[in-house]
Structure formats: structure tokens, C-alpha cells
Amino acid sequence: MNPLLQVSGIGKEYRKGTQSFHAVSGVDFSISRGETFGLIGESGSGKSTIGKMITGLEHPTAGTVLYEGASLWNGQKFNRLKPGEMQIVFQDPQSSLDPRMRVQAIIQEPLQALPAAERKAKGTTERLHALITRVGLKVEHLNRFPHEFSGGQRQRIAIARALITDPAFVVLDEPTSALDVSVQAHVLNLLQELKRERNLTYLFISHNMSVIRYMCDRMAVMQKGRIVETGTVADIFTNPRDPYTQTLLSTLPSLHAKKVDNECLTEQSYEKSASKSS
Numbered sequence: 033m034n035p036l037l038q039v040s041g042i043g044k045e046y047r048k049g050t051q052s053f054h055a056v057s058g059v060d061f062s063i064s065r066g067e068t069f070g071l072i073g074e075s076g077s078g079k080s081t082i083g084k085m086i087t088g089l090e091h092p093t094a095g096t097v098l099y100e101g102a103s104l105w106n107g108q109k110f111n112r113l114k115p116g117e118m119q120i121v122f123q124d125p126q127s128s129l130d131p132r133m134r135v136q137a138i139i140q141e142p143l144q145a146l147p148a149a150e151r152k153a154k155g156t157t158e159r160l161h162a163l164i165t166r167v168g169l170k171v172e173h174l175n176r177f178p179h180e181f182s183g184g185q186r187q188r189i190a191i192a193r194a195l196i197t198d199p200a201f202v203v204l205d206e207p208t209s210a211l212d213v214s215v216q217a218h219v220l221n222l223l224q225e226l227k228r229e230r231n232l233t234y235l236f237i238s239h240n241m242s243v244i245r246y247m248c249d250r251m252a253v254m255q256k257g258r259i260v261e262t263g264t265v266a267d268i269f270t271n272p273r274d275p276y277t278q279t280l281l282s283t284l285p286s287l288h289a290k291k292v293d294n295e296c297l298t299e300q301s302y303e304k305s306a307s308k309s310s
């Protein structure tokens with residue numbers, strides 16, 4: 033089967049005066065429709081830069097990105113092949129949501145990119161109400177401003193905003209890293225449910241191995257702008273080949289650990305937290 037997204041030899045070089053810095057070098061991976069593909073690596077390893085190059089926010093300085101076989105970049109120009117088809121959710125909803133806009137306007141903003149007829153069809157009050165309710169908020173919340181919500185609620189708003197155009201592919205860039213541990217579990221479970229309901233494909237960026245294990249089918253491990261290992265989550269967790277992956281795994285508590293803290297959630301803790309009400 034052809035991949036939905038194919039990244040080949042992608043690179044990003046930043047230049048400042050005569051200095052040059054390669055944030056991403058020679059990265060290859062592909063994502064099939066319906067898959068959740070994880071990118072993990074330490075801070076500064078280039079994960080977010082890859083997410084931005086896929087969604088048109090940064091242009092690659094090398095390589096190609098194909099979506100359904102068509103090239104997304106033509107030099108520095110991003111070909112928005114199907115408007116609204118790809119969306120991105122950022123780590124920090126505090127800074128990614130415009131504080132001067134009401135929730136309704138925030139959620140509906142991505143519709144501006146759509147052709148008029150589609151914008152009208154997807155911008156109905158009925159759809160908006162169904163979406164805000166589906167992400168766990170209330171219709172009356174649409175009139176409020178972002179500062180009136182908790183971090184978890186703000187991320188739910190960001191998720192609704194990403195879904196209003198009915199995308200097929202969503203980049204989730206550390207979507208729960210800024211949230212408290214019990215809230216993280218609820219938001220991750222919501223993302224899993226939405227994926228199933230809407231046949232979504234995810235690129236899931238995280239620095240947390242437990243979160244990657246919980247969410248992803250396949251994964252790539254990044255170090256200093258390069259992928260050091262790619263494989264299924266099951267394979268990488270049972271047989272990590274690269275020394276850097278082995279180091280990442282050695283920092284994980286046993287999956288049977290009872291202790292729950294902000295940095296390392298075990299699978300059991302997600303299930304436990306998720307079974308409580310939010």
C-alpha cells in the first residue's frame with residue numbers, strides 16, 4: 033500500500049551570517065493511512081522542525097515530502113494540495129491560542145483556508161456544537177476567552193480547532209507535555225478515540241517513551257537532527273538496537289511500577305487515570 037506521507041532525505045539548515053547549523057539532516061520515514069507514527073528524541077533533536085516542514089510552517093532545505101504521492105514543497109513554496117487536510121496541535125495551548133479571540137472564533141479560524149462552499153458546509157453551528165461537545169467542553173464555552181480555561185481544557189480547544197476542517201492527517205507536537213499527569217491521560221485517550229472515529233493518521237512528537245509506547249504503532253528515534261532507529265514500537269521496546277535508544281529505555285520505570293509522576297507515566301497509570309471521570 034502506498035504511504036499517506038513519505039519523507040525522503042529531508043533536511044533543515046539554519047544560517048546566521050557565515051554560520052550554518054543543520055537542525056535536521058537526511059531524515060527518511062513514511063506513514064501509512066490510519067497509523068500513528070511517533071518521533072522521539074531529546075530537546076533540540078529536530079522533532080518540531082520536522083512537524084513544521086510537513087505542515088508548511090518551515091521549508092526544508094533538502095529532501096522531499098510527498099503526501100498521497102504528490103510533493104508538498106516546490107522550492108520554498110508550500111503546495112496546499114487539499115486545504116484543511118493537514119493540521120497541527122502544538123505543545124502549549126497557552127501560547128498557541130490567541131488570547132484576544134473567543135473560543136468560537138479560534139475553533140473556526142482554520143475554515144478560512146477552505147474554498148467558499150466547503151467553508152460554508154463545515155462552518156455550521158450544528159457541526160461546531162457537536163465538535164465542542166465531542167472534545168469534552170460545553171456549548172456555552174464557545175463565548176469565552178482562552179484564559180478562562182485550564183490547561184487541559186485549552187488543549188481540548190486546540191484539538192477542536194485542528195479537527196474543524198475534517199483533516200486526514202494531524203501532527204501532534206508534544207500535545208500533553210504541558211499538562212498535569214491525570215489530565216494528560218484524558219487528553220491522550222481523547223486523541224485515541226478521535227483517531228478511531230475519524231480515521232485519522234497521526235505524527236506524534238514526544239520526548240516521553242511511555243507516551244510514545246501508549247500512542248504509537250511505529251516510531252523513529254532522533255538524535256542531533258538524525259534518525260538513529262526506526263521500527264515498530266513493539267520491536268524497539270523489546271529489542272532496541274541503537275545505544276541512544278537503549279539509554280532512553282533505561283530511564284523508564286518498570287511497566288509494573290505503581291509510582292506515577294509527571295515525567296513517566298506507565299501504561300497502567302493511563303488506564304487508571306482514564307477510568308476516573310475528568
Ligand SMILES: Nc1ncnc2c1ncn2[C@@H]1O[C@H](COP(=O)(O)OP(=O)(O)OP(=O)(O)O)[C@@H](O)[C@H]1O
Pocket residue numbers: 046055073074075076077078079080081082239
Ligand atoms: N528558527 C530557528 N533558527 C535557528 N535555529 C532554530 C530555529 N528553530 C529551531 N532551531 C534549532 O533547531 C534545533 C532543533 O529544534 P526543534 O525545535 O526542532 O527540536 P525539538 O526536538 O523539537 O526540541 P524540543 O523538544 O525542545 O521542542 C534546535 O537546536 C533549535 O535551537
